[in-house]
Amino acid sequence: MKALVTGAAGFIGSTLSDQxxxxxxxxxxxxxxxxxxxxxxxxxxxxxxxxSPRFRLVESTIQQADLQSILRDSTHVFHLAxxxxxxxxxxxxxxxxxxxxxxxxxxxxxxxxxxxxIERVVYASSSSVYGDEAPLPMKENALPQPVxxxxxxxxxxxxxxxxxxxxHSVPTVSLRYFTVYGPRQRPDMGFHKFLRASIxxxxxxxxxxxxxxxxxxxxHDAVGATIAAATEGIPGRVYNIGGGSRVSxxxxxxxxxxxxxxxxxxxxxxxxxxxxxxxxxxxxxxRLDLGFAPRVGLEExxxxxxxxxxxVL
Numbered sequence: 001m002k003a004l005v006t007g008a009a010g011f012i013g014s015t016l017s018d019q020x021x022x023x024x025x026x027x028x029x030x031x032x033x034x035x036x037x038x039x040x041x042x043x044x045x046x047x048x049x050x051x052s053p054r055f056r057l058v059e060s061t062i063q064q065a066d067l068q069s070i071l072r073d074s075t076h077v078f079h080l081a082x083x084x085x086x087x088x089x090x091x092x093x094x095x096x097x098x099x100x101x102x103x104x105x106x107x108x109x110x111x112x113x114x115x116x117x118i119e120r121v122v123y124a125s126s127s128s129v130y131g132d133e134a135p136l137p138m139k140e141n142a143l144p145q146p147v148x149x150x151x152x153x154x155x156x157x158x159x160x161x162x163x164x165x166x167x168h169s170v171p172t173v174s175l176r177y178f179t180v181y182g183p184r185q186r187p188d189m190g191f192h193k194f195l196r197a198s199i200x201x202x203x204x205x206x207x208x209x210x211x212x213x214x215x216x217x218x219x220h221d222a223v224g225a226t227i228a229a230a231t232e233g234i235p236g237r238v239y240n241i242g243g244g245s246r247v248s249x250x251x252x253x254x255x256x257x258x259x260x261x262x263x264x265x266x267x268x269x270x271x272x273x274x275x276x277x278x279x280x281x282x283x284x285x286x287r288l289d290l291g292f293a294p295r296v297g298l299e300e301x302x303x304x305x306x307x308x309x310x311x312v313l
Contacts, residue, residue, distance in 0.1 A: 001025040001230070004074040006062060006108065007081030009033065011184045012124065012177075014045035016078060016223045017055065023227070026054045028070055032061040034100070036084060037187050044312065045184050062104040067111035071118065076230045079108060080124040082154070085188060086274045089150035101153035105160050113168040120171050120230045121161070125238070127178040127215070127279045129155040136246070137215075137282035140176070140238045148274030158238065165236045173233035175226060178242035178281045182219035182301055183308035191302065194253070195309050198260040208271035210250035213278045215242040218296035218304075228290040237289070242281025243301075244294045252298075259303045 003020050007013040008029025017027050029049070033039050049055045058065055062081060071077075083089075083100040105123070112118050127138065128151035134142035146152045161172035185192045197204035225241045233239065253264055286292035296304075 002073055002075045003027045003078060003230075004030070004070055004076070005078045005080065006030045008049075008057065009042035009046050010080065011045070011186050012180055012219060012222060013080040014042075014049065015184060015219050016080065016226055017049055019220075019223050019227065021049065021052050021054050027056070028074060029055065029057045030060060030062060030065055030070070030081065031057065032081070033059065034083065036088075041187060063107050067108065071111060071115040075117065075119050077108070077112060077118060077121045078124075078226060078230065079105065079121065082124070082157075084150075084186065086128060086148040086150045087272055089148055089153070090274070094149045097149060097153040102156045102160070105157035109160055109164040109170055109172075112170050113164060118171065120173060120233065120235070122226055122229045122233065123158065123161045123172060123174045124226070125158045125174045125176045126151065126154045127176050127240070127242070127281065128276065129158065129176060130276070130279070132277050136278060137280040138240065139282045140240055140285060147276060150274070162236065171235035173229045173235060174238045175229055175241050176238060176281070177222055178215040178217050178240065178279055180217045180219050180222045182305050184219070185305060191252075191305055192309065194256055194264070195260065195302075195306050196313065198256060198262050198264055199310060199313055201262070203265040203267050206249060206253070206266050206268050207275065208249070210253070210268070211248050212271070212275070213246045213248050213280065215244070215246055215280045216298055216301070217241060217243040217294065218301040221294040221296055225286060225290055225292045228292065232290050234289055237285070239286040239290065239292075240281040240283050241286060241292065242283050242294070243298065244283065245298065246278070246280040247298060255299050255302055259299065259306050
């Protein structure tokens with residue numbers, strides 16, 4: 001496999017690139033190092049990859065990259081580059097999301113539509129596309145009604161993947177990730193912030209009453225599903241990728257206290273606009289088509305993230 005990974009310096013993108021290299025693939029990574037969080041985190045993610053002769057990094061936006069040349073040397077595309085963050089996506093900042101999540105996806109798909117040798121395009125979508133009206137567990141055929149601008153941008157890019165499949169036969173597969181966590185998690189994400197607060201014995205901020213629930217997915221489980229989608233995923237389909245359990249945030253805090261061995265200082269605040277109340281994935285389709293079966297439970301995964309974060313702080 002010769003893989004193009006967009007967003008290769010990010011949390012999931014770098015972990016995916018590492019695994020692809022370990023599997024014997026050659027990887028070209030694209031990353032523009034946006035300023036959403038400090039570059040040093042992404043540089044740390046790339047330390048192992050930069051030592052591999054099988055990896056080449058292109059520092060560029062998708063819009064400015066020489067996609068024709070890059071795609072000539074690729075057989076599979078993993079599109080993970082995106083502007084992250086539900087709470088940052090409101091107001092004038094939405095322009096960043098339309099540029100990095102929607103326009104960049106269209107530019108990439110347009111280039112791929114002329115590269116007939118590409119065997120599969122795997123797009124990293126999000127459970128944020130569902131909103132609060134989808135029945136639980138969420139199935140891929142539920143009506144998506146995002147409750148944040150970020151969710152809208154991910155759904156729009158997902159729809160672009162579908163229309164390029166229908167009209168140009170681009171072999172796209174979309175994966176709706178459900179709250180991925182683990183080593184290298186972005187510093188703005190909940191588990192990273194909670195564990196960092198515990199390590200530093202600082203207060204942490206919890207929005208809402210803590211009874212909101214999430215389906216948490218360990219990063220290596222998400223990466224395994226992503227690689228499987230590149231060979232086993234059926235073009236035109238969308239798959240839920242979730243960890244297999246629905247857990248409240250209050251329960252998460254209790255697990256973190258066990259994992260870290262220290263009590264947490266929790267400051268509670270009002271729920272934030274755009275935050276979904278519940279997520280829970282029906283992964284039947286991913287199990288059938290991709291052989292997806294999450295292997296890492298929440299407590300084990302949190303312990304792994306705690307060990308990693310303790311070593312980098």
